[in-house]
Amino acid sequence: MTKVAPFVAKEMIPPSAPPASEVGAIKWVRENLFSSIPNAILTLLTLYIIYQALMIVIPWVMNGVWGTEGEGPNSLDECRQQLEGAVGGCFAVIRERWQQLLFGNYPKDELWRPTVAFFGLVLAALPVMFVKLPRNLLIFTGIFPFVTYWLLWGGTIWAPLLFLGMVVLGYIAYSRLVAQSFFMGIIGFVAVVFIGGLYLVGPIANGLHSIIPIGLSSVESREIGGFILNFILGITCVSLSLPLGIVLALGRQSDLPIIKGICVVFIEFIRGVPLITLLFVASVMLAYFLPPDANFDIMVRVIIMITLFAAAYIAEAIRGGLAALPKGQYEAGDSLGLDYWQSMRLIILPQALKISIPSIVNIAIGLFKDTTLVSIISMVDLLGMIQQRIFNTTEWFGVYWELLGFAALLFFIICYGISQYSQWLERQLATDHR
Amino acid sequence: MAMVDQAPPPGFKLSMLINDSRYRGYTFQTIAFIALMCLAAMMVMNAAANLERLGKDISFDFLWQGASYDIYPKLIPFESTDTHFRAAMVGVLNTLLVAFFGCITATIIGVIAGVLRLSNNWLVAKVMSVYVEIFRNVPVLLWILLIMQIVAISFSNPFDFRGEEPTASMVWGAFAFTTLGIYMPAPVWGYGSGVVVITFFLSLGLMWGYSRYRKRRLFETGEMLPGWPVMVALFFLPSLLAFFIMGRPIGLDYPEMGAFTFSGGALIGGPLIALWLALSLYTGAFIAENVRAGILAISKGQTEAAAALGLRPNRTMSLVVLPQALRVIIPPVISQFLNLTKNSSLAAFIGYQEITGTLMGITLNQTGRSFEAVLLGMLIYLMISLLISLLGNLYNSSVKLKER
Numbered sequence: 001m002t003k004v005a006p007f008v009a010k011e012m013i014p015p016s017a018p019p020a021s022e023v024g025a026i027k028w029v030r031e032n033l034f035s036s037i038p039n040a041i042l043t044l045l046t047l048y049i050i051y052q053a054l055m056i057v058i059p060w061v062m063n064g065v066w067g068t069e070g071e072g073p074n075s076l077d078e079c080r081q082q083l084e085g086a087v088g089g090c091f092a093v094i095r096e097r098w099q100q101l102l103f104g105n106y107p108k109d110e111l112w113r114p115t116v117a118f119f120g121l122v123l124a125a126l127p128v129m130f131v132k133l134p135r136n137l138l139i140f141t142g143i144f145p146f147v148t149y150w151l152l153w154g155g156t157i158w159a160p161l162l163f164l165g166m167v168v169l170g171y172i173a174y175s176r177l178v179a180q181s182f183f184m185g186i187i188g189f190v191a192v193v194f195i196g197g198l199y200l201v202g203p204i205a206n207g208l209h210s211i212i213p214i215g216l217s218s219v220e221s222r223e224i225g226g227f228i229l230n231f232i233l234g235i236t237c238v239s240l241s242l243p244l245g246i247v248l249a250l251g252r253q254s255d256l257p258i259i260k261g262i263c264v265v266f267i268e269f270i271r272g273v274p275l276i277t278l279l280f281v282a283s284v285m286l287a288y289f290l291p292p293d294a295n296f297d298i299m300v301r302v303i304i305m306i307t308l309f310a311a312a313y314i315a316e317a318i319r320g321g322l323a324a325l326p327k328g329q330y331e332a333g334d335s336l337g338l339d340y341w342q343s344m345r346l347i348i349l350p351q352a353l354k355i356s357i358p359s360i361v362n363i364a365i366g367l368f369k370d371t372t373l374v375s376i377i378s379m380v381d382l383l384g385m386i387q388q389r390i391f392n393t394t395e396w397f398g399v400y401w402e403l404l405g406f407a408a409l410l411f412f413i414i415c416y417g418i419s420q421y422s423q424w425l426e427r428q429l430a431t432d433h434r
Numbered sequence: 435m436a437m438v439d440q441a442p443p444p445g446f447k448l449s450m451l452i453n454d455s456r457y458r459g460y461t462f463q464t465i466a467f468i469a470l471m472c473l474a475a476m477m478v479m480n481a482a483a484n485l486e487r488l489g490k491d492i493s494f495d496f497l498w499q500g501a502s503y504d505i506y507p508k509l510i511p512f513e514s515t516d517t518h519f520r521a522a523m524v525g526v527l528n529t530l531l532v533a534f535f536g537c538i539t540a541t542i543i544g545v546i547a548g549v550l551r552l553s554n555n556w557l558v559a560k561v562m563s564v565y566v567e568i569f570r571n572v573p574v575l576l577w578i579l580l581i582m583q584i585v586a587i588s589f590s591n592p593f594d595f596r597g598e599e600p601t602a603s604m605v606w607g608a609f610a611f612t613t614l615g616i617y618m619p620a621p622v623w624g625y626g627s628g629v630v631v632i633t634f635f636l637s638l639g640l641m642w643g644y645s646r647y648r649k650r651r652l653f654e655t656g657e658m659l660p661g662w663p664v665m666v667a668l669f670f671l672p673s674l675l676a677f678f679i680m681g682r683p684i685g686l687d688y689p690e691m692g693a694f695t696f697s698g699g700a701l702i703g704g705p706l707i708a709l710w711l712a713l714s715l716y717t718g719a720f721i722a723e724n725v726r727a728g729i730l731a732i733s734k735g736q737t738e739a740a741a742a743l744g745l746r747p748n749r750t751m752s753l754v755v756l757p758q759a760l761r762v763i764i765p766p767v768i769s770q771f772l773n774l775t776k777n778s779s780l781a782a783f784i785g786y787q788e789i790t791g792t793l794m795g796i797t798l799n800q801t802g803r804s805f806e807a808v809l810l811g812m813l814i815y816l817m818i819s820l821l822i823s824l825l826g827n828l829y830n831s832s833v834k835l836k837e838r
Contacts, residue, residue, distance in 0.1 A: 031554075032554065032555065032556035032557075033555060033556060033557055035554060035555070039554075039555050042555055042558055043555060043557050043558070046557050046558055046561055047557070050561070255459070256459050256462060256463045256466075257463070258463040258466060258467050259462070259463055259466050262466065262470060269816065271772075271819070272815060272816040272819035272820060273776070273812045273815045273816055273819070274776035274777070274779040274790075274815055275776075276779045276780065276782065276790060277779065277790070277794065277808060277811055277812045277815060280794055280804075280808045280811075281808055281812075284798075284804035284805070284808060285804060285805055285808050285809075287484070288480065288481045288484045288485065288805060289477040289480050289481055290480060291480055292480065292483050292484050292487055365571070369571075369572070369573035369574070370573070372573040372575045372576065373575060373780070375783075376782060376783065383573070383575060383576060383579070387579070387783075400580075400583045400587075401583070404576060404579060404580050404583070407576055408572045408576050408580070411571065411572050411573055411576065412568065412571045412572050415570075415571035415572070416567060416571045419570075419571065
């Protein structure tokens with residue numbers, strides 16, 4: 001008699017699908033939006049606020065009037081007629097005034113010059129930003145400041161060319177002297193560039209220009225405005241303040257009491273006052289301290305003050321990096337028999353700068369945003385243009401949101417881009433194992 | 435191991451000033467000092483020459499001349515016949531006013547946004563990220579101008595409150611939102627109001643004492659005394675009691691529409707509101723990042739340990755994570771407070787008259803004493819900054835981890 005098993009499964013029962021609430025979008029929504037009652041209330045409230053905000057913004061953007069060159073609305077009243085009472089932005093102001101917003105009062109026929117300079121900037125920045133690009137491109141980065149100066153301000157080509165020559169001469173002096181000591185090399189470089197730049201470039205350039213006149217029409221500093229002014233100030237001041245900031249940070253960390261004292265007082269003084277007061281100094285006070293016959297351009301004075309301002313902050317960022325390095329690194333340099341400058345240049349600074357990249361980038365972004373303050377001393381940057389030149393015209397009186405929104409968008413794109421780049425760079429440079 | 439003979443101390447040679455590390459430091463310092471002195475001397479000589487050429491001198495006498503302009507708002511009495519010095523003081527107080535309230539609201543906004551950015555509610559976390567990124571990446575001046583516009587557009591013209599059928603009306607009959615600012619009831623301090631105020635502060639002290647007593651009782655006996663009901667009672671009851679015993683000495687002066695303008699009440703100016711809001715929101719975005727970084731710096735083990743001890747999530751946050759995170763958060767937040775104070779100088783763009791607007795604005799233009807005014811203004815800002823960082827450092831050292 002065979003035993004009959006009461007029940008034997010002949011086939012596997014397929015696993016049933018998980019409940020609908022545990023998969024896919026529903027699960028996600030339950031976990032991330034409605035995990036508890038307070039959370040659900042918060043979600044609904046946020047959704048309502050977003051809905052309200054979008055109901056204002058979307059029609060305003062979608063109905064926006066851009067118009068066309070020549071016929072399109074050329075004043076706020078014409079804009080309103082075209083809108084016929086509907087809600088909508090009057091973006092025609094941006095179409096009509098974009099040259100003013102971007103380039104200030106730069107001569108209309110010469111607008112190709114800042115445009116070329118801008119694309120040159122992108123080309124010059126690329127090899128600095130991305131280490132994997134061929135290093136030969138850095139030569140272009142080196143030439144770029146001189147070319148741009150000539151493009152933007154015009155005048156004879158010989159002056160920037162000769163100045164470039166002085167920098168090359170300075171580099172030769174540096175490479176001769178650097179065998180003796182790095183410090184001497186730097187002194188040599190600075191001496192050649194300063195003496196050459198101050199006393200030789202001017203007369204020789206004038207002489208050469210009278211023989212072979214090559215040049216562009218000159219543009220005054222006060223004609224340069226709009227967004228390119230923010231760009232010029234931001235980029236010049238950040239790149240000039242980096243070396244100064246490194247020197248100040250090293251000075252503050254040094255054992256020599258007088259040098260340390262000078263650096264501490266300078267840094268703390270600059271960090272204790274708002275940028276706006278330093279701009280006042282540039283506009284009304286700095287002229288007193290300069291030689292009576294020297295006639296410094298307002299742009300140069302502002303660049304000096306913003307550079308000093310940024311250098312103090314960058315010095316603090318680098319000091320953080322220097323302090324974060326383990327003491328063993330300093331001792332390793334000493335035990336290898338390197339002198340102060342060698343160990344700084346080869347061991348300490350490369351690591352300290354890497355640590356301080358995020359804070360330096362934050363300072364650079366902050367500085368770029370702070371260049372908007374120059375409109376208080378009647379330099380018309382993007383915001384100054386909007387406030388002083390467009391808000392109070394009869395045609396565009398009352399167009400606030402479009403212009404301020406446009407400015408905010410420009411700044412946001414650039415600052416957000418830089419901060420994303422800095423995060424990417426941080427990941428690239430991370431050498432610790434995780 | 436061979437003993438190395440100590441070389442006999444060599445006589446001093448001039449080349450040792452460069453090559454011997456014992457003397458080199460002195461050489462460089464002397465050079466730096468001389469260079470600095472030369473620079474200073476050059477600047478002073480230039481300044482003297484320039485001032486002589488322009489026929490000017492350096493004198494602070496202008497501070498004691500009549501200012502002949504009015505300032506709004508003023509925390510101390512100020513007439514247009516008062517001196518420039520008093521005008522500068524009013525300006526300093528206005529700077530401190532907006533900085534003080536700005537720091538408080540920026541902290542509140544920053545902590546809320548920072549904690550919510552780590553919330554497990556996806557939507558809220560994203561909205562907070564958008565807030566932080568938008569405010570961090572657009573110049574603060576732009577925010578000040580934008581919020582000034584919002585204030586100007588969303589509030590109604592004071593004229594609209596006039597007439598038989600006003601197009602605008604006051605909220606609860608007490609607040610009027612006008613383009614000039616917000617009119618609101620002002621307290622009137624009658625006889626005996628001092629007693630009420632003192633009672634209020636005493637009750638604050640009582641609350642502090644009670645919370646300490648409650649904590650000690652909890653730690654010693656494990657008995658938990660009632661918390662917030664007692665606190666609320668302590669906050670309200672003594673002051674209310676004193677208020678009624680003294681015969682209601684504190685009244686409210688409501689703003690009323692007169693023939694042309696509002697009379698009575700207190701006016702909080704539009705520029706002040708715009709500046710305060712913009713600085714709070716802008717700095718709040720930075721503080722939110724600091725708070726987030728501080729919370730993320732606390733290792734997950736701490737949260738898990740707290741959970742293993744049976745603490746509820748709220749308790750974990752308030753008793754375990756935040757006290758530790760605070761040590762990471764406070765130093766950068768202090769520097770954000772400093773930034774906010776310095777950014778308050780942007781008030782000059784929208785006509786809120788603080789120290790940049792009075793001393794370095796109207797006074798400078800009236801007297802032409804640009805040199806002195808800018809110098810004084812910078813020194814005042816320097817003092818305020820040093821004061822804030824001093825207070826911040828004191829607080830920081832009190833919450834710092836006490837090691838060994």
